[in-house]
Amino acid sequence: MTGDALRERLIAVLDPVESWSPERRAGRSDYDLNPDATRRPPGELRPAAVLVPVMAGPDGPTVVLTRRADELTSHAGQVAFPGGRIEPGETALEAALREAWEEIGLDPATVEPLGLGDPYETGTGFLVTPVIGWVGGSAVLTPQPGEVAEIFAPPLAFLLDRANHRQDHYDAPDGARRLYWAMPWEGRYIWGTTAGMLRALTIRLDSRDEAVA
Template sequence: MSCDSLRARLEARLDPVESWSPERTAIRSDYDLNPGAARPTRELRPAAVLVPIIMHDDGPTVLMTRRSDSLASHTGQIAFPGGRLDPGETAGQAALREAFEEVSLDPGVVELLGMGDPYETGTGFLVTPVVGWLTAAPLVKPSPDEVAEVFEVPWDFLMDPVNHRRDFYDPEGGARRWFWAMPFEERYIWGVTAGILKGLFGRLYGDEIEPLSAAAEDAA
């Protein structure tokens, strides 16, 4: 199959990886669906995730992980490979390094096509999504201390707004909190990961009269 239209759209609508700077500010956040929530004034810690898009004969997929059950935070959640930037790193460098550390993804098989909107998390990180392009399924090996599972989700599923829903939880003693969710089979993609995907959808297809048709054409 040809994914030329998807690649062209990514290159045209994402920010160049070379344009990253530590002065970037949040465009999307956990507060988008919670405008009444108190948003602390703080210096955000820079982080990056890799959004690896993999070409297959039957359509592109996105590589994702399920975090280890032994981690101290975000246990068992669905995530992209990623983490905080080391001193002197760019977002692209950090995304590739973290993907190698977490799932042994060879940086040499990943072509970085661009960056999505910087995303502020409720825990005080400013996350840069870095989109990577892979021409074939890579060899991966999850680091057991960090990753319980590596799997792929079809691109057209993630870019179908029918699969984007708003869910909520009621914290004890606090106000209801809303978040984006994209349940896929037995997996529950939500929170920051779903918010980043929603941001990519907005960047790539948000101005289309029929975004689902455009996304389907890119995946065909």
């Protein structure tokens, strides 16, 4: 699929960026695989946003991901999209672009926002809005020292292939077994919320294809 065709396909399945509001409710969550786990009331969820940067590559489109620094006190070493909390007065797009600039040096001027994915509720109490953006070829990425240990970019085709999605688990302190999505790729373990949002994007694209067929 050409870059232009992929851009149009993503725009067709995503919600318009302008449709974001703080009142949006979760469409997907860490609880999809764990319906019996105790959830926070919607009013207690903290708003956050991530940028899902899609870049054209010589072998096809890729998605930019980060591995968080090992010395961080929260989610150290985990794979994530650039992102963080939505500050008062910000939109999801503004927060996602700001965080991407701070974490990986991605110039907002090189990002074409394509749309929003499903709001995603995390087990840690955040309501995360994925902002999917098309990144121009002139973009230069630089990891923020002490925050990002590595930037890497798996093929989009790999991440959207359900054959590469698997359900793994961990045993919580209360003894309950918690399931989560995982997509291991070349020694990196893409899992949890990041994998869950990619799974949700896959479902959106597949549903669009089925509707057109």
